[in-house]
Amino acid sequence: MKMEPHLEFSFYPGCSVATTAWESNQSLMRACEALGFGLTELPDWNCCGSSSAYVVDPELGFQLTARNLSLADPDKPLLVMCPRCLHHLRHAHSILREDQDLRRSIERRFRRPIPPDLEIIHFLEAVVRHGLPRLGGKPPRSLNGLKIFPYYGCTLFRPLGLRRQHYYQAEVENVLVALGAQTETNSLASRCCGSFLSAVQPQVVVQQVNSIMEGAVAVGAECLVTVCAMCQLNLEIRSTLNNALPVFHFSEILALALGAMDYQAWFTRHLLDPRPVLKSRGLIS
Amino acid sequence: MTTIKNKSQRLGAEQESLTQDPPEGAVIVHQLDRKLAAEVKRRSGTDLNLCYQCRTCANGCPFVAAMDHPPNALIRMIQYGLRQQVLECGTIWVCVNCHTCSSECPNNIDIVAIMNTLTKMALEEGVQIGAQPILDFHLAVLRSIEDYGRTHKLRIMIRHKLTTGNWFKDFDLGLRMLTRRKLDLFPSRVKAVKQIHRLFAPYWKAAKP
Numbered sequence: 001m002k003m004e005p006h007l008e009f010s011f012y013p014g015c016s017v018a019t020t021a022w023e024s025n026q027s028l029m030r031a032c033e034a035l036g037f038g039l040t041e042l043p044d045w046n047c048c049g050s051s052s053a054y055v056v057d058p059e060l061g062f063q064l065t066a067r068n069l070s071l072a073d074p075d076k077p078l079l080v081m082c083p084r085c086l087h088h089l090r091h092a093h094s095i096l097r098e099d100q101d102l103r104r105s106i107e108r109r110f111r112r113p114i115p116p117d118l119e120i121i122h123f124l125e126a127v128v129r130h131g132l133p134r135l136g137g138k139p140p141r142s143l144n145g146l147k148i149f150p151y152y153g154c155t156l157f158r159p160l161g162l163r164r165q166h167y168y169q170a171e172v173e174n175v176l177v178a179l180g181a182q183t184e185t186n187s188l189a190s191r192c193c194g195s196f197l198s199a200v201q202p203q204v205v206v207q208q209v210n211s212i213m214e215g216a217v218a219v220g221a222e223c224l225v226t227v228c229a230m231c232q233l234n235l236e237i238r239s240t241l242n243n244a245l246p247v248f249h250f251s252e253i254l255a256l257a258l259g260a261m262d263y264q265a266w267f268t269r270h271l272l273d274p275r276p277v278l279k280s281r282g283l284i285s
Numbered sequence: 286m287t288t289i290k291n292k293s294q295r296l297g298a299e300q301e302s303l304t305q306d307p308p309e310g311a312v313i314v315h316q317l318d319r320k321l322a323a324e325v326k327r328r329s330g331t332d333l334n335l336c337y338q339c340r341t342c343a344n345g346c347p348f349v350a351a352m353d354h355p356p357n358a359l360i361r362m363i364q365y366g367l368r369q370q371v372l373e374c375g376t377i378w379v380c381v382n383c384h385t386c387s388s389e390c391p392n393n394i395d396i397v398a399i400m401n402t403l404t405k406m407a408l409e410e411g412v413q414i415g416a417q418p419i420l421d422f423h424l425a426v427l428r429s430i431e432d433y434g435r436t437h438k439l440r441i442m443i444r445h446k447l448t449t450g451n452w453f454k455d456f457d458l459g460l461r462m463l464t465r466r467k468l469d470l471f472p473s474r475v476k477a478v479k480q481i482h483r484l485f486a487p488y489w490k491a492a493k494p
Binding site: 053208 | 458473
């Protein structure tokens with residue numbers, strides 16, 4: 001299934017999606033093929049600094065992010081997969097757009113221009129804006145009433161300096177319902193998963209993740225869908241509940257509904273096997 | 286006249302003994318850093334003096350239980366000028382920058398910017414770090430970014446285990462992640478890694494042991 005006209009994006013995967021969350025990347029490629037999105041990976045991109053650079057030295061984080069901006073093609077929107085990378089890229093870009101002197105000095109440093117009008121969008125935003133109209137009615141593999149708890153995590157909604165920008169509230173629900181699923185939600189949908197504390201103070205994260213998971217079980221969901229690879233990992237590895245639900249990345253469930261066939265390779269990488277849930281709804285054999 | 290004089294002498298002596306041997310938790314006014322609030326305000330770019338102690342940040346924070354001071358108390362401590370207590374607390378390291386507090390703050394105070402300013406100041410001034418394992422983890426991540434331009438999770442975890450010496454914590458989890466190829470053996474690299482080295486050169490010298 002291919003859709004015309006083709007839409008072109010430059011693509012910033014980010015470290016997690018490029019490595020740990022290989023399945024998110026693969027399913028993203030399938031979903032983009034089906035939706036007619038052409039992705040060109042940002043040439044020689046580097047880590048945005050993650051939380052660590054910003055905690056140790058915000059200036060260092062800014063410089064790392066600015067290098068990525070200098071690599072971007074000014075004529076294509078920059079598609080980002082990770083909410084934290086998106087936040088850093090947008091934040092740095094908004095600073096550089098307003099401060100011309102700083103922009104010039106960064107441009108001299110990397111010997112490349114920084115496009116001041118660059119559009120930076122999250123994959124979810126691209127799907128909402130361009131993907132849903134392209135689906136036109138029924139998806140190739142309807143999700144058959146699968147009850148999903150959409151877990152947004154903290155970063156996609158919040159960052160202060162970006163309050164004037166788009167809010168994603170209910171957008172995941174809109175897409176999932178259009179794909180034939182049911183959504184169940186509660187106030188824990190945007191609670192932080194614990195991020196790097198998972199490595200250092202796991203007991204704190206176990207508590208967070210369990211309360212999110214219990215919330216999803218309580219509203220009758222069969223699985224969780226998240227837009228962040230970090231959240232997906234934390235929810236999978238730190239839940240100690242016996243009745244923990246499987247967690248999908250948004251791109252996996254989207255690609256599945258759009259008819260992708262290579263899902264076995266993604267689902268075997270999950271720490272909590274999601275296949276029984278999908279089988280019970282007749283989505284995979 | 287003499288009684289007044291005696292009284293003031295007595296008060297002076299009391300004050301002196303208080304300063305020399307203050308009761309626990311006492312704040313000694315002339316030792317406070319009166320410029321701290323202005324410094325944090327300037328460096329973080331957010332006006333912390335708008336805080337009216339409504340505690341919304343502390344009530345909303347998912348990690349407040351792991352902190353030694355809730356965010357609103359930290360702001361009060363900055364205003365009091367308790368420099369050492371502020372820079373040596375664990376709160377500034379436990380904060381994961383989830384922005385729950387700043388997005389709920391009725392006065393739009395960017396509390397995350399305050400936290401990140403304080404962590405940087407703590408490193409610059411070489412104070413006792415309130416949560417050394419968290420800093421060690423960040424440094425492991427930064428070394429990976431410095432060397433490869435990207436994070437390499439397996440190396441970060443091994444380095445972190447080396448510094449903490451806690452090899453068996455999460456050992457089975459690491460194995461499960463390896464068998465599901467969640468941890469790549471080899472890093473994904475940036476070609477122009479020299480450019481990344483140059484970015485690192487001027488920074489975190491203070492933090493690098």
